[in-house]
Amino acid sequence: xxxxxxxxxxxxxxxxxxxxxxxxxxxxxxxxxxxxxxxxxxxxxxxxxxxxxxxxxxxxxxxxxxxxxxxxxxxxxxxxxxxxxxxxxxxxxxxxxxxxxxxxxxxxxxxxxxxxxxxxxxxxxxxxxxxxxxxxxxxxxxxxxxxxxxxxxxxxxxxxxxxxxxxxxxxxxxxxxxxxxxxxxxxxxxxxxxxxxxxxxxxxxxxxxxxxxxxxxxxxxxxxxxxxxxxxxxxxxxxxxxxxxxxxxxxxxxxxxxxxxxxxxxxxxxxxxxxxxxxxxxxxxxxxxxxxxxxxxxxxxxxxxxxxxxxxxxxxxxxxxxxxxxxxxxxxxxxxxxxxxxxxxxxxxxx
Amino acid sequence: xxxxxxxxxxxxxxxxxxxxxxxxxxxxxxxxxxxxxxxxxxxxxxxxxxxxxxxxxxxxxxxxxxxxxxxxxxxxxxxxxxxxxxxxxxxxxxxxxxxxxxxxxxxxxxxxxxxxxxxxxxxxxxxxxxxxxxxxxxxxxxxxxxxxxxxxxxxxxxxxxxxxxxxxxxxxxxxxxxxxxxxxxxxx
Numbered sequence: 001x002x003x004x005x006x007x008x009x010x011x012x013x014x015x016x017x018x019x020x021x022x023x024x025x026x027x028x029x030x031x032x033x034x035x036x037x038x039x040x041x042x043x044x045x046x047x048x049x050x051x052x053x054x055x056x057x058x059x060x061x062x063x064x065x066x067x068x069x070x071x072x073x074x075x076x077x078x079x080x081x082x083x084x085x086x087x088x089x090x091x092x093x094x095x096x097x098x099x100x101x102x103x104x105x106x107x108x109x110x111x112x113x114x115x116x117x118x119x120x121x122x123x124x125x126x127x128x129x130x131x132x133x134x135x136x137x138x139x140x141x142x143x144x145x146x147x148x149x150x151x152x153x154x155x156x157x158x159x160x161x162x163x164x165x166x167x168x169x170x171x172x173x174x175x176x177x178x179x180x181x182x183x184x185x186x187x188x189x190x191x192x193x194x195x196x197x198x199x200x201x202x203x204x205x206x207x208x209x210x211x212x213x214x215x216x217x218x219x220x221x222x223x224x225x226x227x228x229x230x231x232x233x234x235x236x237x238x239x240x241x242x243x244x245x246x247x248x249x250x251x252x253x254x255x256x257x258x259x260x261x262x263x264x265x266x267x268x269x270x271x272x273x274x275x276x277x278x279x280x281x282x283x284x285x286x287x288x289x290x291x292x293x294x295x296x297x298x299x300x301x302x303x304x305x306x307x308x309x310x311x312x313x314x315x316x317x318x319x320x321x322x323x324x325x326x327x328x329x330x331x332x333x334x335x336x337x338x339x340x341x342x343x344x345x346x347x348x349x350x351x
Numbered sequence: 352x353x354x355x356x357x358x359x360x361x362x363x364x365x366x367x368x369x370x371x372x373x374x375x376x377x378x379x380x381x382x383x384x385x386x387x388x389x390x391x392x393x394x395x396x397x398x399x400x401x402x403x404x405x406x407x408x409x410x411x412x413x414x415x416x417x418x419x420x421x422x423x424x425x426x427x428x429x430x431x432x433x434x435x436x437x438x439x440x441x442x443x444x445x446x447x448x449x450x451x452x453x454x455x456x457x458x459x460x461x462x463x464x465x466x467x468x469x470x471x472x473x474x475x476x477x478x479x480x481x482x483x484x485x486x487x488x489x490x491x492x493x494x495x496x497x498x499x500x501x502x503x504x505x506x507x508x509x510x511x512x513x514x515x516x517x518x519x520x521x522x523x524x525x526x527x528x529x530x531x532x533x534x535x536x537x538x539x
Binding site: 024025027029031032035036037039041070333338339 | 434445
């Protein structure tokens, strides 16, 4: 099949064929990461700007590496130290940078729909690196790639997505992708973390990890998205109202204080969360012998997942990270590769 | 060179059969013999996907048969090094490159089915240099046809020929196409 989209904004709108297309291409790109010289000249001369309005370690470095391995030039933009601090709008930021003749924009923002808005306004391909709690398509693609690589298939696998589904873009993209690929998705979370309307999709919802763990092929733990939780009405965040508004205008999330999960009212404490939903070595004993333990990162060790589990043979967390570079290379190739110049997207050539 | 199989879509366009299975198989075995006679030391064979890889595998088998040597075998996908997308078609399928050995110091035999413009081989040379520093690279092809756009020539070829305007050479191999033979096909 031929990729016809200008942008990669989400998994919801992709067909199974398009997902398979990227997963298959990722296999070839993964091989490049094993070579002594980890470079191919495919995107030589292309310039890609990484617009990260939210913090990121993995995704940002992963995209930057993917771009560099394809010989593209990369520019990193982050809100700190930029004119966003002088109240320049999001759209102006993007249009100004586009005027410098770039070839693609990778965008992460706390506002859902931001990449979609930019995709309409910019003439270059836009890749969503995470928009609020909405979607994180490259994460879901690398998760599916990892599962497919370890298990040989996605169809009919039982995948448990555990934890803060309500505020998680990783969960949403994975739910879309895994259901499209025929996997059986089980959401395991306390009721406070279940978003509405999930019953419209063909997935199972459970509130007890112990009930389902023995049947699962994959355990996908999610980070508790403290920065997206509303503050508990019983507590006030410190700082003046004015600075909070400026933070929001700049697209920066409000960080929970001390990083402690108990500041919001979604669950009583991190300890209790771990007791019921944490992946521990004891729980793993009840699971299948070849069950996979996954986490998109960063892990709250001892909350969503115990350190021993993260470092165990069930864990494919580091594989996920390695695969992330390969999958992002495949996405960049499909959107920006030299074949797109002569054909435009979707044109068929007669020869 | 990889081209859409016109003769499969439009059978009436197949102009003529150039080489049948028996001659193809036999001539390719002769190439293996010539390679071993020239210099069997430090050989490595690398085939260019697709079809070059099948031919490379056949060479490796034949060399083992006639000389007992176990020659390392690798496969190269050059789509990420191409500069000539117009002659291939919309988004080429990127296949896996598999070179599990160190090519530094080896006498590499690069294998493809048809040598035409030379751009595929140019891309393959660029790719190989990223893998190491071979002692030498020699090129073995089935058909050496006219139409070169770069100064590249084969060291071993089964047949050299000129092809008419609007015609292409199509190679079919059992492992990939289910049948075997070389044909000249009109593209218009």
